[in-house]
Amino acid sequence: MKKIAILMFSMLLLLSACGTAQNSSGAETNSDSQDATAEETVTKEGTFAGLADSHTIAVTIDDKETSIQVGSDLQDKMNSISEEQKVVVKYTKDSNGALMLKDLETK
Structure with a gap:
């Protein structure tokens, strides 16, 4: 029973880290497009x-x-x-x- 709980917790941590990496790369892409429009004179x-x-x-x-x-x-x-x-x-x-x-x- 403990092994299953540890395995589930490990999977949860692993999947959480993957979701964070995707969100931050998406945010960088969005801010890059904002910077391009922000520099219009x-x-x-x-x-x-x-x-x-x-x-x-x-x-x-x-x-x-x-x-x-x-x-x-x-x-x-x-x-x-x-x-x-x-x-x-x-x-x-x-x-x-x-x-x-x-x-x-x-x-």
């Missing part, structure tokens, strides 16, 4: 609303204030723009849903 025209913090700008796009993360390579450019100035922003959306600035031009 969007270009919008708006009004510079100001700095939200040291690495985030606020831009009014389509009558809605939008926060966009700024990398260190573009921080000098954003510091030279005054509030209410018309701008063209190019950004991407990362896997967490945050908008990441790729380029900023004044009009």
Whole structure:
């Protein structure tokens, strides 16, 4: 009786491990397809609303204030723009849903 219980428990563990491996490989495939769509660059025209913090700008796009993360390579450019100035922003959306600035031009 003990042998049957041990055999059943061993089979349960073995099958559980197989199911986990399939689920994780399926999740990786799904996140890869999300990353491909997340890297699409969007270009919008708006009004510079100001700095939200040291690495985030606020831009009014389509009558809605939008926060966009700024990398260190573009921080000098954003510091030279005054509030209410018309701008063209190019950004991407990362896997967490945050908008990441790729380029900023004044009009």
